[in-house]
Amino acid sequence: MLKVYNTLTGQKEEFKPVEPGKVKMYVCGLTVQNYSHIGHMRSAINYDVIRRYLEYLGYQVDYISNFTDINEKIVKRAKEEELSPADLAAKYSAAFLTDIQQFNVKPADKYLKVSENIDQIIEMVSTLIKKGFAYEKNGNVYFSVESFAGYGKLSGRTLAEMQAGARIAVNQDKHNPLDFALWKKVESEKGWPSPWGEGWPGWHIECSAMSMKRLGATFDIHGGGVDLIFPHHENEIAQSEAYSGRKFVNYWLHNGTVNLSGEKMSKSQGNFFTSREVLKEFSGQEIRYFLLTRHYHSPIDFSYERLAEAANSLQRLVNARQLLAKILELDIEKAPLTNLDNEFAKIPALKQTDFKSAMSDDFNTAEAIGVLHDFAGEINKYLNSNEFKLTESNFTILEKAEEVMLELAEILGLKFEVENAVNIDERLTTPLISLLLEVRETARSEKNWELADLIRDRLKELKIEIKDTPHGPDWEFDIE
RNA sequence: GGCGGCAUAGCCAAGUGGUAAGGCAGAGGACUGCAAAUCCUUUAUUCAUCGGUUCAAAUCCGAUUGCCGCCUCCA
Known part of the structure; x- marks a missing residue:
C-alpha cells in the first residue's frame, strides 16, 4: 500500500x-x-x-x-x-x-x-x-481572501x-491586505488585452x-x-x-530545499550553484544519487565534499553491477546448484520487496538506497566467494539478480553504468588496452615484474587504471 | 511578533512505542609479487538537555537550548 x-x-x-x-x-x-x-x-x-x-x-x-x-x-x-x-x-x-x-x-x-x-x-x-x-479596481483584479x-x-x-504578523505593504486598492492579484494592470510594458484593460x-x-x-x-x-x-x-x-x-x-x-551551509539556496539571495557548474565537477548520476540520499521532504545541505562522498557510495553500487555483468560473460561449467547458489537465489526477490516497502512509505529514497547497498553487498559476497563458479544451473539466478538490480535502479533514475568512456574512442581504445593487458599478463606469468609494472604505471599516466580481479584484469578510465 | 519543522556515531543518513538500516571516512584481517578493487571483522548500552506517561520511548506528552523554513518573488 x-x-x-x-x-x-x-x-x-x-x-x-x-x-x-x-x-x-x-x-x-x-x-x-x-x-x-x-x-x-x-x-x-x-x-x-x-x-x-x-x-x-x-x-x-x-x-x-x-x-x-x-x-x-x-x-x-x-x-x-x-x-x-x-x-x-x-x-x-x-x-x-x-x-x-x-x-x-x-x-x-x-x-x-x-x-x-x-x-x-x-x-x-x-x-x-x-x-x-x-x-476589479483600477485595472487590477484581486481575489478576496475573506x-x-x-x-x-x-x-x-x-x-x-496572518494579519497579525503581516509584512505586506499596504495597498489602498485591496479590501484586505492579504488579497492577491489575479490580473495585473501593465503600466509601461505591452500586456494582453482583457475585460479590465491591458495586463x-x-x-x-x-x-x-x-x-x-x-x-x-x-x-x-x-x-x-x-x-x-x-x-x-x-x-x-x-x-x-x-x-x-x-x-x-x-x-x-x-x-525540501537545497541549502548552502544551512541557508536556503535561492536566486534572490545569490547563494546558489547552477546545475551547469556542478555538472563540470560531478556527473548527473552522482548528483542525482546525492540528492536522493536524503528524504525528499527534508532540507539537504549541498557541498562538494558531500557530493564526493555520495559519488564513492554510488560507485560501490555500480561496481557490484559491473561485477555481475562481468561474471555473466565467463565460460559456463556444468554443475548442479550448490547451497551457496540456493541461498543467493532468495536475495533478489527479498531486496525487491524491501525496496518497494521503502518507496511505498512516502517515497523513502534514502531507505531504498540502503536496500540497494545491502543487495550489492550480497552480490559481492556471493560472487567473490571461493566456492563460486558460473554454471548452467546458476546462470539464470545471476541474470535475475542483474535484472532486479537494474529494475530497482531505474525507479530511482540511476543507470549503474560506468560513465567513463565519454571522451574515448572506444572502438580503438578498448582493443588496444586489452592488448596491453594481455602483454602484461604474459609478463606476469614469466615473473617479469619490471615489464608488468611499466605497463601498469604508463597506463596510469594516461589515466587508465588497472584492476586485477580473480576473473582476470579489468581497467577503468580515471576522469578526475 | 505569528505559524511550522528539525536536532541520531568523526561525517552523511534511515528509523514515529518493543530494544539503533545503510553509506562515507578510519582501524585490523583475507586476497595480491606489490597495488587497486572486493570480501570478513570492527566504530552509538545510545538517539540535544531536563522532566513525565508506559511493562517498554530515539519514537508519545511538557519544558529548555540550538538551528532552519514560511509569513515578500522563490523548486
Whole structure:
C-alpha cells in the first residue's frame, strides 16, 4: 500500500487516485528567466522519481508541469540580455530541458506555458468576479481572501494569525491586505488585452487555470517546493475551489530545499550553484544519487565534499553491477546448484520487496538506497566467494539478480553504468588496452615484474587504471 | 511578533512505542609479487538537555537550548 505525506492534512495517507489506475499530477515548474540551479533540479528529480515509482506500480501517469514565461522578471531579464521576453523564455526553457537530460529526468508529458493559456486565465478571473470571490479596481483584479472560507488550510494558519504578523505593504486598492492579484494592470510594458484593460495574469492564477484545464477540477497530486506552500499553493487552492466549487487537489506534496551551509539556496539571495557548474565537477548520476540520499521532504545541505562522498557510495553500487555483468560473460561449467547458489537465489526477490516497502512509505529514497547497498553487498559476497563458479544451473539466478538490480535502479533514475568512456574512442581504445593487458599478463606469468609494472604505471599516466580481479584484469578510465 | 519543522556515531543518513538500516571516512584481517578493487571483522548500552506517561520511548506528552523554513518573488 502506497502512503504519501499530504501537506494539506499533515499526515501520511493511503494514496487513492480519483480514477482507478490513473494518476494526474501537476508540479510547479519555474520562471524561465535564467539557468536552473541545484534546488530546481532537486525538485525535478524528486518528482521524476515519484512519477517513475507510480508508473512502476502500474499507474498510468499524466505528469504536467509549467513554464512561467510572462511576468515582470522575464521582462527585466530580457532587457538585460537584449532579447525579446519570448526569446528569453524560449532560451531558458530549452536550457532547462537540456539540463534535465543530464540528470536522467524524464520530461513531463506536457509543459504548459502561460503565454499560451491567457484565454483560460481570463475566463477564470471573469468567473471569480461573477461569483463574488474577486473584484476589479483600477485595472487590477484581486481575489478576496475573506470570501473563501477555507483560506489558510494548506499552510495551517488563520486569516487572523496572518494579519497579525503581516509584512505586506499596504495597498489602498485591496479590501484586505492579504488579497492577491489575479490580473495585473501593465503600466509601461505591452500586456494582453482583457475585460479590465491591458495586463498580465497574477502570480498564482496560471497554475490553477492550466492544471485544471488539463487535469480536471479535481486531480491527484500537486507538487512543488516547500517554499511554495504559502502563498502560492494556498492561493491556488482558494481561487481554484472558489471557481469550481470542488476540491482542487487531493494530495499536496512538497520537497525540501537545497541549502548552502544551512541557508536556503535561492536566486534572490545569490547563494546558489547552477546545475551547469556542478555538472563540470560531478556527473548527473552522482548528483542525482546525492540528492536522493536524503528524504525528499527534508532540507539537504549541498557541498562538494558531500557530493564526493555520495559519488564513492554510488560507485560501490555500480561496481557490484559491473561485477555481475562481468561474471555473466565467463565460460559456463556444468554443475548442479550448490547451497551457496540456493541461498543467493532468495536475495533478489527479498531486496525487491524491501525496496518497494521503502518507496511505498512516502517515497523513502534514502531507505531504498540502503536496500540497494545491502543487495550489492550480497552480490559481492556471493560472487567473490571461493566456492563460486558460473554454471548452467546458476546462470539464470545471476541474470535475475542483474535484472532486479537494474529494475530497482531505474525507479530511482540511476543507470549503474560506468560513465567513463565519454571522451574515448572506444572502438580503438578498448582493443588496444586489452592488448596491453594481455602483454602484461604474459609478463606476469614469466615473473617479469619490471615489464608488468611499466605497463601498469604508463597506463596510469594516461589515466587508465588497472584492476586485477580473480576473473582476470579489468581497467577503468580515471576522469578526475 | 505569528505559524511550522528539525536536532541520531568523526561525517552523511534511515528509523514515529518493543530494544539503533545503510553509506562515507578510519582501524585490523583475507586476497595480491606489490597495488587497486572486493570480501570478513570492527566504530552509538545510545538517539540535544531536563522532566513525565508506559511493562517498554530515539519514537508519545511538557519544558529548555540550538538551528532552519514560511509569513515578500522563490523548486
